[in-house]
Amino acid sequence: MLGFALNSSTRVVGNIPVASFTVNTNAGTAPLAVTFTDTSSGIGITAWNWSFGEGTWENKTTRTSPVHTYAAGIWHPTLTIMNASGSSTSSISPAKKITVSPPTPLGSIKIGVYRIGVWIINNNDNFAWDGAVIDKVISFQNRPITQGDMAVTGDWNGDGKPEVGIYDGSGNWYLDYNGNGVYDGSVIDRTTSFGPAGYKPVVGDWDGTGKDKMGVEKDGIWAIDYNGNYQWNGAVTDRFAAFGQTGDVPVIGDWDGSGKDKIGSHKDGFWAIDFNGNYLWDGAVTDRFAGFGQIADKPVIGDWNGDGTDKIGMEINGFWATDYNGNYMCEGAVTDSFAGFGSTGDSPVVGDWDGKGKTKIGSFKDGFWAIDFNGNYVWNGAVTDRFTGFGQIGDTPVVGKWS
Numbered sequence: 001m002l003g004f005a006l007n008s009s010t011r012v013v014g015n016i017p018v019a020s021f022t023v024n025t026n027a028g029t030a031p032l033a034v035t036f037t038d039t040s041s042g043i044g045i046t047a048w049n050w051s052f053g054e055g056t057w058e059n060k061t062t063r064t065s066p067v068h069t070y071a072a073g074i075w076h077p078t079l080t081i082m083n084a085s086g087s088s089t090s091s092i093s094p095a096k097k098i099t100v101s102p103p104t105p106l107g108s109i110k111i112g113v114y115r116i117g118v119w120i121i122n123n124n125d126n127f128a129w130d131g132a133v134i135d136k137v138i139s140f141q142n143r144p145i146t147q148g149d150m151a152v153t154g155d156w157n158g159d160g161k162p163e164v165g166i167y168d169g170s171g172n173w174y175l176d177y178n179g180n181g182v183y184d185g186s187v188i189d190r191t192t193s194f195g196p197a198g199y200k201p202v203v204g205d206w207d208g209t210g211k212d213k214m215g216v217e218k219d220g221i222w223a224i225d226y227n228g229n230y231q232w233n234g235a236v237t238d239r240f241a242a243f244g245q246t247g248d249v250p251v252i253g254d255w256d257g258s259g260k261d262k263i264g265s266h267k268d269g270f271w272a273i274d275f276n277g278n279y280l281w282d283g284a285v286t287d288r289f290a291g292f293g294q295i296a297d298k299p300v301i302g303d304w305n306g307d308g309t310d311k312i313g314m315e316i317n318g319f320w321a322t323d324y325n326g327n328y329m330c331e332g333a334v335t336d337s338f339a340g341f342g343s344t345g346d347s348p349v350v351g352d353w354d355g356k357g358k359t360k361i362g363s364f365k366d367g368f369w370a371i372d373f374n375g376n377y378v379w380n381g382a383v384t385d386r387f388t389g390f391g392q393i394g395d396t397p398v399v400g401k402w403s
Helices: none
Strands: 002-004 006-010 021-023 027-029 032-038 047-051 057-060 067-070 073-075 078-083 086-091 098-101 110-115 118-121 136-139 150-154 163-167 172-175 190-193 200-204 213-218 221-224 239-242 249-253 262-267 270-273 288-291 298-302 311-316 319-322 337-340 347-351 360-365 368-371 386-389 396-400
Touching (some): 032 078, 150 172, 150 200, 150 396, 200 221, 200 249, 249 270, 249 298, 249 311, 298 319, 298 347, 347 396
Parallel strands (some): 027 098
Antiparallel strands (some): 002 021, 021 032, 047 057, 047 078, 073 098, 078 086, 200 213, 213 221, 221 239, 249 262, 262 270, 270 288, 311 319, 319 337, 347 360, 368 386
């Protein structure tokens, strides 16, 4: 355990308490869970006020050992205790600060396309089709595929790789749980009904366990399978939220770097972000509200600067703006990032193409891809960046760490 002595105190005559605490670690990779243990001394202590150093705190009336999860950064937590005689504060010295590095990249994101029940995946990451032995073709069908079916992907089993699935638009989900690309029945794979007809599918690791789970949204109404058992267990075990309004586009991200995905909404350049992940709108100080973009922009989400937190951005007809520093403000192309990358009618795609920990931009249309491989928001030609034909007219782009 790492101990920290009293740095400052406010003293009056009497039995003054002496604040101190230990942490189980003061360095690691985001998201870093740190356990705090109160080792303060004194009698009649009535309040323990923990400040974790990055805008969050816990105020307690009994001795506790809180656990706090940190995003990447350098943090200086403090503990203030009080009794009838006065107060005392213990803080970490600069030499013993909590230092959290960005998460280790999990490998590069690769391209692929979905075409009416079939996924065609660039498995070896060379941005070319090498045939079904080297690359991958997945035909995941347990019933006739309909035009209204939507491709969904998520790490359903927690193996670190995305698996495929289908959502039929009427609340029915068919998920390749074991990731073998074949429907093996509802015991091995997953078939379930979750959500009313007309709702959009959303996917995220809601509880931070390393497995993606399903959810649905429509016009600001959300239902989330929080515990990942593929059933609706009510709003205490699962989550039901009113967050957003009619016509909003749902967005998902780990906004605070805690390892849990959280909800948000976007419409015509206006964003509402459930920053603390409690499925309530708590105002723009606790949560986040931003004007970033304009009418008809498409929202994009990524960890643009590699610090372990997801951030907002927009694209329309090949023009991009990303909130590079993650402060939910548009600060111009020096602080944030603006780009002309793509053309009218392109679909924006984002991914960590080179596996270095930063999300980068790209575009797709009718089977043609342009990828900002080096992440400088400029087209540098097909040697430095990537241009490829992978797919055909009518395909939907899908990206993921397939292998």
